[in-house]
Amino acid sequence: MVDHQRYINAVDVWIIERPERVILAFVLLTAIFAVGFTNISTESGTSQFTEDSPAQDALDDVNQRFAPPFEEANGSTQLIQSGPNVLAKDELVAMLEVQQRLVARKNLRVVATSSAARIVAHTLDPNATTLDAQIRTIERATPTEIETAIRTAAVRTGFTELLSEDFNRKSASAAATVGTVHHDVGGVSQSAGTSGNSPLTDIQTRTQSVAESVDSDIRVFGSGVVSTEFTNIIFDSLIIVVPAVALLILVFLVFAYRDPIDLLLGMLSLVMAVIWTFGFTGLAGLQFTQMLIAVPPLLLAVGIDFGIHAINRYREERVTGATIDESMRATTDQLLVAFFIVTGTTVVGFAANGISDLGPIRQFGLVAAVGIVFTFLIFGIFLPATKVWADRLRNQRGIREFGVRPLGSEGSLLGRILTVGVVVARRAPYALLAATVLISVGAGFYATGVDTSFSQDDFLPPEEVPDYVAGLPEPLAPSTYTVTATSNFLDERFATTQDDTVTIYVEGNLRKDSALESIQRANQDPPNTLTPNNREVDTESIITVIRDYAEQSTAFAQLVDRNDVDGDGVPDDNLGDIYDALLDSSYRGQAREYITPDYRHTQVVYSTASDAPQEEITSDARAFTDRYRFPAIATGQTVVLQAVSDAIFESAIKSLLTALVVTVLFLVLVYYGIEGRPSFGIVNLVPIVVSVALLAGSMRLFGIPFNALTATILSITIGLGVDYSAHFVHRFADEYDERTDLFAALEETVRGTGGALTGSMLTTTTGIGVLVLAITPILGQFGLVVALSIFFAYLTSILITPSVIVVWDRITR
Structure with a gap:
C-alpha cells in the first residue's frame, strides 16, 4: 500500500493553517487564466471534421487541379427566386437587375453570372451579351415573344436545371429558379464541410441587401450564409442555455447547500473552473468550436458533485460537535482520495476521445480532461480553504449558520428512501444481480441498432425555431435563421443538387x-x-x-x-x-x-x-x-460525409474500449495502493458497465444517433459514472474499516454519501438537461444523453452497488 496520508496531511496544512494564502494563490491564477479567456477565437462549421480525411484530400485535389467554367472564380453565390411565375416578364427583369447591380459593386468581386433570365434574353437577341443589353431586350419583348423564347430555351442543355420541377413548358411558367454569381475571392476551396471563417461571408451578406432592393422574392444562399449561421448558432445557444442552466443550478444548489455563504462559495468555485478551463483554451491557442459548448455543463456536473460532497461531509462532522479544523481534516482525509479517484477516471473517460481520427473530438477530449483537473484543484483545495476561512470569520463576527444538517441524514425521508438498495442487498442480492445482467445484455444488444450520422444539418437550427425561443426578448432573442428552410426549399423544388454526384479521382x-x-x-x-x-x-x-x-x-x-x-x-x-x-x-x-x-x-x-x-x-x-x-479514389460530398460518419462510429467504440480498459487498470491500482483491496476496482466498475448499456439502449429508443458530439458520450459516461460509484465504494471502504457489520457500513454509506449523490444528480441532470433548449439539434441531443448517463450512474450506484458489495464480501470471505 502507498502511504497517501502524508500527502493529504501536507495539503491539510495549507487548507487549515494557511487558508488566506491558498485563496490568494487561486485568485491570482484566476486572473492569469482570465487573460486567456479573452483571447478565445471561434471556429464553426463542419469543415473542421473533414480535415485529414483521404476522401477530403482527394476532393481538395480535384478542386485545385480541375478548372471550373470560370477559371478565376472560386466562390459562388446562389440567387433563389420564387413566386407565382418566375418566368414572367417583371420577374425576369428583377433577376437581371440584381445581377447587374452586383456586377456594378466592385467590392463584391463578381466575375461572371448565370441565370435562366440571361438564357431567355440571349434567346430573344443573340447579340445581347451584357446584362444591360439583356434587361433592355426583356423590357422591349412582348409576353408572347418571351413565352416563345422560353419554349425554345427549354430544349437547350442546362436551362431546365435552373428551374424548379414544376416548370411547365406549355405555359412557360415555373415557381422557382436559381441564378448564380461567381466571385474571385482568392483560393476558396469547395470542401464537403462548411467553414465558419469563409471569406464569402461578408460578400454574401452585402449581396442579400442588393437582392432586397428589387421588387421580387430573391434570397441569397451560399457557404458564406451558412458560415454566418454556424457562428450565430454558437452564441445564440450559449445566450439561451447558460442563463437557464444557471437558474436551475442555483435553485437546486439552494436546496443542497441551504446556506447563503456556502452557496456563494460553491458558485464561485464553479465560475473559477470555467474561467480556468477556457482561459487555458485561449492561452493554448485552441479555437472555440460547437463541440466545446458541451464542456461547461460537464465541468458543472463534476464541480457540483465535488462541492456538495465537500460541504455535506464537512457538515456530518460539524453536527457531532467537532471543531472547524477537526471537521475539515476529516473531510479532506476522505474526500481528497475520492476526488482523486473520480478525477482520474473522469480524465480517462474524456481523454479517451484523444484517439479519435477527428480533430474536433480530440480537442474536446483534451479541453474537457484539463478542465476536470482544474475542477479537482479548485474544489479539492480552494473550496475547503475558503470554507475554513469563512466559518472562522462567522465565529468571529457571530454570523448565524443555516442548513447545517447534512443531506440524507438518519431519520429524514431521503435517508429512508436511499436505503432501498441496502434492503434488497440484504434479502436477494443474487436475484438483483441476475436481473441486472439480463437487462444490461438486452439493452446492449438492442443498442447495436443505434444509427450513426454526420451532416451539416446537425449543427444548424430547425427550419422553424420553437416558440419559446422565437418569443425571447432582447438580448436573448436569437438571430434570424434561413439556411435550413432554404436548403429544404431547394431539395423540394429542384430535381438535382451538387450532393447527387460521386467523383472518381484517377491518377496515372x-x-x-x-x-x-x-x-x-x-x-x-x-x-x-x-x-x-x-x-x-x-x-x-x-x-x-x-x-x-x-x-x-x-x-x-x-x-x-x-x-x-x-x-x-x-x-x-x-x-x-x-x-x-x-x-x-x-x-x-x-x-x-x-x-x-x-x-x-x-x-x-x-x-x-x-x-x-x-x-x-x-x-x-x-x-x-x-x-x-x-490508382483511383472515390470522393465528393456524399463520400466525405460518410467517411466522417464512419470515423464517428469508430471513435465511439474505440474510445469506449480504451476508457473501459484504462479505467479498470486505474481503479485496480488505486484501490490496491490506497486500501490494499484491488478487487474494489471491479466492484467500482460494475454499475458503470450497466449504465453504459442502459444509455446506449436509450439512445436507440429515443432515436438519438451517434453524431459528432454524442459519439463521445459512451466514454464520458464511464468518466462521469465512476464519479458516483467511486464516492460510494470509497466511503463504504472507510465505514467498513470502522465497523464489523457489513450492512451497518452500507446503511451509513448510503445515508452519508447517498444524500450528496442525490443532490448532485438532481442538480446536474436538470442543469445539463437544459441543453435540450439549445437551438442546435446536436446540442439538445447531447444534453439529453448526458443527463440520462448521470441519472443511470446514480441509480445503479444506489440500487446495484450494495448488492455487488454483498456478493463481493461473500466471495472474498
Missing part, C-alpha cells in the same frame, strides 16, 4: 493507349446506386467532352476515328494528340474540367440514385474504384 499516365478504354470498361454494369434511372450509368468525364466536340468538329471527329481501333467512339491510340487538339479548341474550358495539363489526373463524375442511402452510395463508389487500372 493518361497518354497510355488503354487509359480511356479502361475508364469506358469500368462504366459497364455499374451498381444501382450509380444509375439514376436504373438503366445505364450517367457520367461526365473527358470521354464526354471528346464525344461532344466530335459532334461539333468534323476534323476532330476524323482524328478520333483514326485512333479508335475498336470503333466504340473512344480513341485507343495517340491520346496525347487527342488531348492537345481539345485544349487548342473552343472546348478547352470543358476539357480542363476533367483533365490536367500534364495529362496525369482526371475525374469521372457519376450521378447517383436520388433514393439511395449515403452509406450504400459510398460503399459502391469505393468498390467501383477497383475497376480502374490506374
